Amino acid sequence: MEISNLEAVPGRTVVKHLGLVQGSTVRSKHAGRDLMAGLKNFVGGELKSYTELLEESRKEAIQRMLGQARSVGANAVVNVRFSTSNITSGAAEVMAYGTAVLVE
Incomplete structure (x- = not known):
């Protein structure tokens, strides 16, 4: 399955x-991660536990998007984008979306 953030797959015809x-x-913060992140706010720097959480969330969202694309017979997804939103205090949604296409 090919994935592209462009409107087409270079070298292929839709x-x-x-x-x-x-x-x-939708993922929630782990209490331990949240405590450490709060302490990190005082000294600055990357919040690595949150970076890892978001990376895991993006990967899972992509896999779910690809599963949906396969179910409709696609062999590529173009114009892929990500969106995030807060669902409730301490929980956020990461969404991957795009257009399922058949390319040759």
């Missing part, structure tokens, strides 16, 4: 649009 596909995950 022969059929199959519609919007998306995948998302």
Whole structure:
């Protein structure tokens, strides 16, 4: 399965649009991570536990999007984007979405 943030896959021809596909995950902060992040705010620097949490969330959202694309017969997803939003205090959604297509 090819993934592109462009409107097409370079070197390939889109022969059929199959519609919007998306995948998302909602994750909450771990109390231990939150405590350490709070302490890190005083001294500055990267919050590595949150960086790892977001990376895991993006990977899971992509895998779910690709699963939906496969289910409609796609062999590529173009114009892929990410979105994040707060669901409730301490929980956020990461969504990956794009257009499922058939390329040759």
